[in-house]
Amino acid sequence: MKRMFWLDLEMTGLDVERCVILEVAAIVTDLELRTLEEYTQVVHQPPEALAAMDAWCVKTHGESGLTREVRSGGRPLPEVEDALLALVDRHFGPQERVVLCGNSIHQDRRFVERHLPRLAERLHYRMVDVSSFKEVFRSRWGIRWEKSNNHRALQDTRESIRELAAYLAYVRVPETKGGTAAAE
Template identity: 40%
Template sequence: MLLARPALSRVVSRIVTGGCMSPPHPGVRLRTAMADGMDQRMVWVDLEMTGLDIKKDEIIEMACLITDSDLNILAEGPNLIIKQPDELLDSMSNWCKEHHGKSGLTQAVRDSKISLAQAEYEFLSFIRKHTPPGVCPLAGNSVHVDKQFLNKYMPQFMRHLHYRIIDVSTVKELCRRWYPVEYECAPKKAASHRLENPISFIFTFFQSFG
């Protein structure tokens, strides 16, 4: 059942502002024994690719971590740079060449010894250790794009997860429209295109008002 806007907005504001606003209605934040169980965990993923064309582009870097429902980090997974052929790197768009070149990612991909299959095995082993199959969602910023690439290139990893996703960009956009003042209080994302920064930014954004 869809929530009416006032009810949903209370949930969104609570998630984003973490107490900066008035407390939500008591019924919004129900806590049960189940809420602290493994089935409530979230699998946060961030990718860097050679581009956004799912037909030809590939994953070149991936990071993953696990949190509980209150965004406490329970386990930090690997941050892997995946080997790709020079021909693919040379055919990247000018934007990717510039940003991945400046960050050092392009050279790191050329130097990497980690195959896509090896990367999927390591990430799958990590989430299997910390989450039950089929119940925990993929989470991240604009993670629908990451999901497309993971469905194509890491299908076993995706089969372990729930079909739903938690997209931080949706929460941010709702907050920007409904609570613009509080939204402006939030930290701004740094201009970086390496993965340790985007994932940590998500938690900084959510927890900065706590």
Template identity: 40%
Template structure:
């Protein structure tokens, strides 16, 4: 019995040392080793978020859609795609300004929001679980275009997810503005946006934009 006890104890330690977490790929759980998690959950990774909103006033407006991707430091996408559309009541949707009403109606987002079963609490939990697969707590910055707006709505509506992020932001819009002033020739060659106002498309376009600046302004090729 003593031998069996020591064998069991050894096996528990071995399993704990070699399997530390679950990742989800296309909804399928996979046990990850320490080596795998150390490669994926890297403090140099970058969290990309984009939202579509009912407006830009943090006191009155809400999140309609959110998408998230994670890249490594070289801007290679290493994550699955996170995408959620949140339910908002008709009374909120009716208060949107004219631009939002037209844009979100044409994209189908308004109708999708009316049919959604997701709310702020469910999306907050899902987003947090998603980020935990790829980044350690409070180590990785948030990135995007005019990302301070998204950060404000994260702070108000998706607090657990926001608290998991580092406080620093990488704002591609800021890089764009200095390039426009200091190197207008390069600025004119930057990838053109489609202005689809669909969260996942917008993230991918923003990553491509930063890849362009990385290569043409910082003279660094992607790895």
């Protein structure tokens, strides 16, 4: 892995079979977590998809302005998937499997597999889930990262990158000859 593909989705709920994607953000970083390129897009959805949201989504997406943006525009999901694949093509080799990164990324992955199948084909089975670091650092050392809970895809993706950087700042790998650390 030479680059990381960060993703966050905002959806109408968590049920992958009945809920839909409202917003997508993706960021490609290098391994030092420096941003190489960003993409964000509101996804067009019909009024009935918004009407089917649960109370939490109605409140959260209403307060963030996302519901208003979806109602006033957005791009069709196939166009959004095309843009995501173009981003992947610019930063990853044609045969390279892309490691998906994010916070609780397994949930986003479920929506990718269901609603963005061409993108799903490019993904490696491995993922970098920042929430795993969160649990270890919180449980083991009491280190907490306070999230802003913005619930907008681009801001949440940027925050996930900053959060991983904060955890990695605690990690020290001993220098070895030949460039690899040996397990003790």
